[in-house]
Amino acid sequence: MEQNLHFSQISLRLFKTLSEASGLQALVDLGYEILGNPFTITDHSVKVLASTGETKVTDDPVWNELKMNNHFIFQTYSYYVRNSLFNEITRNEAPFYWSDPYCKYRRLIGKIRINKRDVAILVACAHNRDFKERDEELVSLLCDAFSIELQKTKYIDFSQVLMHQNFLYDLLNGMYEDERLIVERLKILGLKFKRKLFVINIDIQNLDRSKSTLPYMRDEVENKLVNAKAIVYNQNVVVLASCENDRHFQEIELKNLKEFIHNNNLRAGISRPFLKLTDVKEHYLESTEAIKLGNLMNKKQSFYKYEDYLIFDLINSYSDTQKWKKFIHQSLIRLIEYDKENGTDYFRSFYTYLCNFKNVKDSATILNIHRNTLFHRMEKIESLLDVDLNDGDVLFQLYLSYKILEFLKIALP
Known part of the structure; x- marks a missing residue:
């Protein structure tokens, strides 16, 4: 009875914080007070969306790396892929405990879901005190509260990421035929692209799944380019890139991306430049053909420009x-x-x-x-x-x- 009353009081405090529109950090601060241990909220590429700031954990290497960089370095991320942490997160509906040789303190991990979809992860660290049995229920309660907060807040980065990806998905599926509707959508999302557009399609069939995952690879690719957004589409990573200065784009940004693709044993195709977002689907198909024809005609390369293969596409499209x-x-x-x-x-x-x-x-x-x-x-x-x-x-x-x-x-x- 006493414990039920305690949880009732916690629920009321969470509800009050949510109703006051105090923001994500206010909810995090209350969560720290309730749980009594520090925690982070990350997306599935382990990019930090929010974290408790009062407790200074200085003797846990994994925690320190995450707090310092706001994400895992590639080697750390690969370690947890190999050791099935992300499989465990997917498999467990309820919060679960995790320990490994690199974490000094035990973790309690819960999923944050929106519309039955896993969108973020809460990871608590047993730094201040050992976990108790009731902490599992507390973490579950906090995950529900953060789900509500992420849904109602329109301006946090994470919500924007989800909306950006949905917008790209619609463009790739040819859902927009009216440029005016796209302009209005861009205003709502706060998205801006430069004048010249490209679609880059990265074939990840050779990706070493023991070292990385699609969401992580998507973020890595997006970080290599300025004025670009990436999405996982048809089991590939597809990027809508843009630029004003074609020379800088070709010599600097694409050079970095090409090195990344080569080093990870991937293949990629890039469309011809275009100006209208209504043409995204058409140029996505160009990037796809570039990969197919490039693989056929020049296996030694890993990055293919459709304009180099346009005439071969014409020949290949002939029925006989x-x-x-x-x-x-x-x-x-x-x-x-x-x-x-x-x-x-x-x-x-x-x-x-x-x-x-x-x-x-x-x-x-x-x-x-x-x-x-x-x-x-x-x-x-x-x-x-x-x-x-x-x-x-x-x-x-x-x-x-x-x-x-x-x-x-x-x-x-």
Whole structure:
């Protein structure tokens, strides 16, 4: 009876704090008074949303790391993935105890849920006193209170993260056709993107699940880019990135992301730049095709630009790829046969010449030959091709033929 009265009083104090709209930290401070031990509230990537501040825990390495960085470093996070902490959190509906060699003090862990969905974790540390049996019920009660607070508060980072992800999900599913509705949604969410937009799709099928999880990888990717938001979508990490300065984006931000992708044995595709958020779905499909075609044609790379594979996407979309052979310029076939018969390298030389917009100097440098040598070589090539190389349509047909041959060599047996 006495304990029921005690919990009744605690419930009333929690209810009063919630009703006064005092904010998350006021609820945390009351929770510390009720529980008598420090605790943190984190999301599932172990990013700290709130924590008690009165007690200074100085002799617990895991607690200190979390408080100092507001998140776990990658090695610590990987340790808890390998040791099934997150599986235990998913499996246990009620608060449970946790101990490991790196935590000096035992933990009591409870889940915070919104609409039957796990959204955050409360981790109490037995620093001030040992846990008692009633603490499990207290933690459960606090988790319910924090669920209410997270739902009613519109301006905390965590609520914003959930709303941002829902918005991205709708964009990727093509739910918005009216740009005006998107503008209004951006205002409500407090979201801002720069003028030039990109979709980056990161294939995580090679992700070492013993070291990381999708939510953690999503946050890591988002942190590599400025003016970007990431979401877990179709079991990949998809990023809506934006920039004003394309050079800075390509040379700095994408460079860091490429290194991260390479170091973690991942693959990624990036769409062409675009300007309207109504086009997100279309450019997501571009990023997906970039990964597929990049994997097919250049397995040594890990980051693929759709613009580099656009023409191959066109070829691949043809219902019967074999029929593309009829579009190959016959003069190019003659050039290939001449190389085979005479041991020359005219086929590659001419392609280099085409790709460098008929610039003899640049082409000669790439081929590592003297420009006069290339000049005489081009005279011979032009006579073999028997075409007018000043005709733009002819040049396009020849370039397309090269791309068809490059694709068919990979795609067909």
